[in-house]
Amino acid sequence: MSNVLIAPSVAEPRRVPLTGRPRPGEAVIRGALVACGWFVLATTLAMLGFLARTGIRGLGEVGVGALLSGDTWKPEAGSFGGLALIVGTFATALGAIALGAGPAVLAAVWLTEFAGESVARGYRRVMEIASAVPSVVYGWLALVYLVPIFEKLAHAIRGDDAPVTGEGIAASAFLLAVMIAPTVLLLSLDALSRVPRPLRDASAALGASPWQTAFSVSVPYGWRGLLVATFFGFARAAGETMAVQMVIGGARRLPRDFFFSPTTTISAQIVMDMQEARPGTPENDVLYSMALVLLSVSVVVVLVTRAMARGQAR
Amino acid sequence: MSTTRSLHRSQRQGSSREVALKRVLGIGASALAVVYALGLLYLLVRGGARLWSFTLYPTPLAGVDNEEAMRFVVAAGVFGLVGWLALALVRAVLARLERPRFAAKYERGAVALVALAGALVARDHLPRFLVLLPSETKAGGGIGPEIFNTIYFAVLSTAITLPIGVGAAVYLARFARSQRFVGAVRMALDTLASLPSIVYGLFGFLVFVVEMKAGYSLFAGAFVLALLNLPLVVGIAEESMHAVPRELDEASFALGATPVQTALRVTIPYAWPGILSALVLSVGRVFSESAPLIMTAGTTISRSNAYSLNPFRGGETLAVHLWYVNSAGLAPDRADVSAGTAAVLVILVALTNLLASRFARYGGAEGTRTKKATR
Numbered sequence: 001m002s003n004v005l006i007a008p009s010v011a012e013p014r015r016v017p018l019t020g021r022p023r024p025g026e027a028v029i030r031g032a033l034v035a036c037g038w039f040v041l042a043t044t045l046a047m048l049g050f051l052a053r054t055g056i057r058g059l060g061e062v063g064v065g066a067l068l069s070g071d072t073w074k075p076e077a078g079s080f081g082g083l084a085l086i087v088g089t090f091a092t093a094l095g096a097i098a099l100g101a102g103p104a105v106l107a108a109v110w111l112t113e114f115a116g117e118s119v120a121r122g123y124r125r126v127m128e129i130a131s132a133v134p135s136v137v138y139g140w141l142a143l144v145y146l147v148p149i150f151e152k153l154a155h156a157i158r159g160d161d162a163p164v165t166g167e168g169i170a171a172s173a174f175l176l177a178v179m180i181a182p183t184v185l186l187l188s189l190d191a192l193s194r195v196p197r198p199l200r201d202a203s204a205a206l207g208a209s210p211w212q213t214a215f216s217v218s219v220p221y222g223w224r225g226l227l228v229a230t231f232f233g234f235a236r237a238a239g240e241t242m243a244v245q246m247v248i249g250g251a252r253r254l255p256r257d258f259f260f261s262p263t264t265t266i267s268a269q270i271v272m273d274m275q276e277a278r279p280g281t282p283e284n285d286v287l288y289s290m291a292l293v294l295l296s297v298s299v300v301v302v303l304v305t306r307a308m309a310r311g312q313a314r
Numbered sequence: 315m316s317t318t319r320s321l322h323r324s325q326r327q328g329s330s331r332e333v334a335l336k337r338v339l340g341i342g343a344s345a346l347a348v349v350y351a352l353g354l355l356y357l358l359v360r361g362g363a364r365l366w367s368f369t370l371y372p373t374p375l376a377g378v379d380n381e382e383a384m385r386f387v388v389a390a391g392v393f394g395l396v397g398w399l400a401l402a403l404v405r406a407v408l409a410r411l412e413r414p415r416f417a418a419k420y421e422r423g424a425v426a427l428v429a430l431a432g433a434l435v436a437r438d439h440l441p442r443f444l445v446l447l448p449s450e451t452k453a454g455g456g457i458g459p460e461i462f463n464t465i466y467f468a469v470l471s472t473a474i475t476l477p478i479g480v481g482a483a484v485y486l487a488r489f490a491r492s493q494r495f496v497g498a499v500r501m502a503l504d505t506l507a508s509l510p511s512i513v514y515g516l517f518g519f520l521v522f523v524v525e526m527k528a529g530y531s532l533f534a535g536a537f538v539l540a541l542l543n544l545p546l547v548v549g550i551a552e553e554s555m556h557a558v559p560r561e562l563d564e565a566s567f568a569l570g571a572t573p574v575q576t577a578l579r580v581t582i583p584y585a586w587p588g589i590l591s592a593l594v595l596s597v598g599r600v601f602s603e604s605a606p607l608i609m610t611a612g613t614t615i616s617r618s619n620a621y622s623l624n625p626f627r628g629g630e631t632l633a634v635h636l637w638y639v640n641s642a643g644l645a646p647d648r649a650d651v652s653a654g655t656a657a658v659l660v661i662l663v664a665l666t667n668l669l670a671s672r673f674a675r676y677g678g679a680e681g682t683r684t685k686k687a688t689r
Contacts, residue, residue: 026574033489036481037499040548043541044502047509047517054520107343114336115343123347128671130350132663134602136636137357137656143640144649182350209328211336239510241605242637267512267605274516274609279524291516295509302508 048295055292058285067289073252073269075283082290084254088169088265089294091258092244093237095173100181101230108188108226112195113214124189131182139243142175147247150174154260164260167249172265175247176240180233187232191225192218228305235301239294241267266290354660361657364443364650372438376447380621384462385437385445392440393432395665397425443654448615448635453647457635457655459620463532464631464662466623467607468597470536471543475596478540479547480582480589486548487555488577507545514538515606522610530612530628538606543596550595554588555581591673598666601659604633613638632659 059067062080070081111120151166158164195218203213219226249262250272264272270287277284327333375381401421446456482499490496515538522534558581566576582589612628619627630638636655639648 022572023575026572029574029578030489033481033485036478037485037490037495039478040482040499040506040544041502044506047513047541048505050517050520051513103342103346106339107346110339110343114340123343125667125671126347126351126354129354129660129664129667132598132602132667133354134604134633134636134659134663136602136604136633137659140636140640140652140656141353141357144652181346209332211328211332235508235510239512241510241512242608242633246637246640267510270512270516271605271608274519279520288516288520291513295513298508298510299505302504306504 051288051291051295054285055288055290058282058287058289059292061282062286062289067286071254073264075273075277075286080282080286081253082286082293084252084263085266085269085290086293087254088172088248088263089238089267091169092172092176092248092265093234095169096176096180096237097230097234098177099174100177100179101184101233104181104184104233105188105226105229108185108192109214109219111189112192113210113218124186127182127185131186135179135240135243136246138175138179139246142171142178142243143246146171146175150260154257158257158260162257164257165249165262166260167247167262168255168257168260169248169263170259172244172248175243176237179240179243180237183236184229184233187229188222188226191222191229194225195221224308228308231301231305235298238297239267241271244268245271266294354664357653357656357660361653361655361660364654365441365657367441367443368436369439369442373440373442373445376617376620378447378617378620380623381458382437384458384621385440386433388444388458388461389433389437389440390429392444393436394425394429396432397428400428401425443651444658447617447620448651449645451644453645455645455647455651457632457651457658459615460630460632460635460655461658462621463611463615463629464601464633466625467532467536467539467611467631468600470532470625471539471600472593472597474537474540475543475547476593479544479592480551482544483548483551483555483589484577484582487552488573488581503545503548506541507549511542511603512605512609514542515609517541518606518610528626530610531626532611532629533625535607535611536625538610539600539603542603542606543599546599547589547592547596550592551585551589554585554592557588558584587673587675591670594666594670594673598663598670601631601662601666602633604631604637607631607634608637613642632662 067080067082068086069083070079071083072079072081073084074081111123115123147166149166150168150171151164154164154166154170155162199217199221200213203217208216244265245268248264248268250264250268251262252264252269255261255263270291273283273287277287328336401424442454443456444461445458446454447458448460449455486496486499518534518538522528522537523530528534562580562584563576566580567573571579607630611630611634613630613634615629616627620629632655636652636659639645639651639655643651645651
């Protein structure tokens with residue numbers, strides 16, 4: 001190799017091709033760079049390890065069966081019914097996807113296929129800001145404006161005397177739908193913008209109308225990306241804490257009326273109980289167990305999206 | 315893109331059913347954006363009432379350490395923003411009149427001058443809401459310490475994210491040798507990116523409050539936020555380093571530079587706009603995150619060290635304040651306090667977004683230049 005002529009003192013010529021002689025002190029910089037990589041790896045492992053250790057201790061103290069079946073969450077009285085939390089989390093997140101993902105994906109299709117470029121740019125800017133607005137702001141707006149509307153709605157549906165409130169799964173799901181729609185829309189835009197130009201041109205050359213091109217070429221080509229966007233929306237909705245905490249009602253049991261009565265979610269309950277439960281007690285440990293449930297949901301989402309991304313790359 | 319459009323127009327429009335469907339889709343999609351835009355505007359107007367009240371008489375000082383310095387900084391920020399907006403207006407008018415750009419090199423100086431003059435003259439006549447201490451039970455509380463803490467959090471967490479994020483990105487983009495190690499780091503980053511923020515909060519609580527018995531502190535919160543932002547910063551920084559033309563690196567090698575010199579003097583400077591836009595985006599996330607901060611930095615403002623630079627005290631940010639006021643606050647004007655806090659948050663987030671896209675335009679992974687090149 002020719003670099004031997006330039007830098008004879010380089011010990012491993014194959015790894016450092018055609019470059020100058022290392023300066024003193026460069027080993028330190030290289031070491032620091034490797035350390036950054038190790039830092040990322042080590043903190044991730046530490047995080048998962050810490051949570052798993054405490055969470056599994058909590059599972060051992062309470063028992064998996066009790067945690068997953070009981071319907072009342074009252075740790076201070078020794079009643080660890082995590083079912084209400086799990087049901088609340090999944091019901092709100094699935095509701096959010098059902099309400100929010102469809103419009104977001106359709107809007108993304110319209111933007112990439114039919115809208116003019118300046119419209120698309122302005123639209124994108126609005127959605128970027130909307131997706132960056134703090135979740136507590138959404139939560140506060142929902143608390144002030146959405147909950148009263150849902151209260152009226154609940155009474156209109158269930159009757160005036162029914163024991164229903166505006167707080168609960170319906171209001172939370174609607175709020176989450178509003179929150180995740182911009183995120184899903186932006187990710188869908190990215191997915192659709194990766195559809196190759198030649199495919200669209202070929203479709204047009206075959207005489208297809210814009211509508212046919214959009215729904216027979218672009219959407220089928222980008223469907224993995226659209227699905228990944230929806231998955232991310234689901235993960236964000238399931239992990240959302242403060243906004244949901246403000247409108248879910250904070251009753252620590254399964255809701256009396258599935259849509260319109262107070263209940264709770266995993267993350268909302270963690271943030272509420274964490275300030276009270278003393279560290280090291282079962283009340284505290286079991287919160288980490290619930291966090292493990294939440295964490296496994298997001299890890300599953302990562303594995304699925306990674307697998308899908310690999311499928312797309314092929 | 316424009317050629318695609320003309321191609322579409324010249325071809326057949328499709329059946330009348332398709333045209334109608336297209337119109338329905340367009341109306342629906344536009345309505346969606348209009349709802350969000352009106353919502354953002356409403357937040358600004360509703361909270362603006364609380365913000366827009368410059369006072370004729372000086373606002374009394376609460377007698378807290380660093381309070382005067384803080385007022386100076388807030389005033390400089392407010393007037394800098396005003397100057398910048400005025401400048402943008404002038405520029406837009408000049409562009410409309412098709413006049414050549416006017417004294418462009420003095421623009422930044424003019425904005426800085428407006429900010430400085432405003433801060434010197436009007437620092438005690440700012441909207442009281444922006445500079446007063448919050449009040450738990452009485453009406454008329456402000457968000458001065460919350461603004462300070464929010465910005466201090468951004469500085470602290472960027473001080474952690476910047477070296478580690480850029481270091482890891484340089485390593486992954488230029489120095490990585492072991493494929494297995496690289497795969498593991500990427501997997502770790504993917505995992506970090508997917509974790510709900512509450513999980514970060516639990517981790518920070520466990521490590522700093524429980525194990526180290528350090529209590530709630532800004533440092534714990536900033537560390538947790540830095541971790542939260544690492545995947546974003548490493549991802550964008552690495553992408554913008556991959557976008558650096560190979561020829562540049564090779565030219566540097568050909569001049570006898572070592573890989574480390576090349577990375578420090580060629581790769582990072584060229585990729586810097588992309589890195590900067592990632593950092594600005596991560597600052598936006600610091601502004602808006604609340605759950606992990608409640609568990610690591612607490613929900614209180616202590617009068618004795620409201621503006622203290624000591625990172626080992628606790629303190630709440632704007633987002634946490636908005637939550638706290640609505641879930642535990644007793645102040646009779648909490649609706650107005652919430653509206654004002656929300657408006658400040660929306661302004662901050664919108665500013666970071668504009669800045670990030672402006673940096674990204676000058677290069678980096680998301681730059682329009684690279685996008686145009688690949689299109």
